[in-house]
Amino acid sequence: DADVTQTPRNRITKTGKRIMLECSQTKGHDRMYWYRQDPGLGLRLIYYSFDVKDINKGEISDGYSVSRQAQAKFSLSLESAIPNQTALYFCATSDLRTGSYNEQFFGPGTRLTVL
Amino acid sequence: KQEVTQIPAALSVPEGENLVLNCSFTDSAIYNLQWFRQDPGKGLTSLLLIQSSQREQTSGRLNASLDKSSGRSTLYIAASQPGDSATYLCAVNNYGQNFVFGPGTRLSVLP
Numbered sequence: 001d002a003d004v005t006q007t008p009r010n011r012i013t014k015t016g017k018r019i020m021l022e023c024s025q026t027k028g029h030d031r032m033y034w035y036r037q038d039p040g041l042g043l044r045l046i047y048y049s050f051d052v053k054d055i056n057k058g059e060i061s062d063g064y065s066v067s068r069q070a071q072a073k074f075s076l077s078l079e080s081a082i083p084n085q086t087a088l089y090f091c092a093t094s095d096l097r098t099g100s101y102n103e104q105f106f107g108p109g110t111r112l113t114v115l
Numbered sequence: 116k117q118e119v120t121q122i123p124a125a126l127s128v129p130e131g132e133n134l135v136l137n138c139s140f141t142d143s144a145i146y147n148l149q150w151f152r153q154d155p156g157k158g159l160t161s162l163l164l165i166q167s168s169q170r171e172q173t174s175g176r177l178n179a180s181l182d183k184s185s186g187r188s189t190l191y192i193a194a195s196q197p198g199d200s201a202t203y204l205c206a207v208n209n210y211g212q213n214f215v216f217g218p219g220t221r222l223s224v225l226p
Contacts, residue, residue, distance in 0.1 A: 033213070042204075042216055042217070042218045043204070043206075043216040045213055045214070048213060058213070088156070090158060090159070092159075101146075101147055101164060101166050102146060102147060103149060103161060103164045104149060104159075104206065104214060105161060106158045106161075107158055108157065108158040109156075109158050111156070
């Protein structure tokens, strides 16, 4: 089984709808991240969390919110989706505590299309 | 603010060639540097992680080097194969900060 999983893998929604993307990890890592990837713009950080009680905005947090329900779960919400949020979304994890030197591991991605 | 660039943006080589991908960063106070591979529409696969105290790391046909003082890292791929075709990204992690990704190098290895 994959260490970092994302659901759904693909989603088509309409403008104005609320949508949630979920991420789960079995690596026992304390740090979790949400990125979006757009052609020509590379990977950009949306939100990150260094532990269950810690939530931080990234480079492009406007229009998004997150919830860290447990160490292993980190959800990304779009309260009112708009077409320019169409992108490939990735969840990632890392850990400084266990000697893994903060190496990042990525989920398979969620392809989101907002019509 | 850390900025990461990668050269070249795209590269096409015949099978069997040795090749070098370049990553440059502006702030040398890094904690680590990580190289990833990404296939089209897929997630990122970690290839190599170099800690700030290290000069290089090797995994199979891959060798990554790090020169912090000059703000550069290279990924060397030996005896390239068509299966190596993908986009290669480097990411820099500064102390206490998040990761900054380069734009990637798109590699095509022709049979």
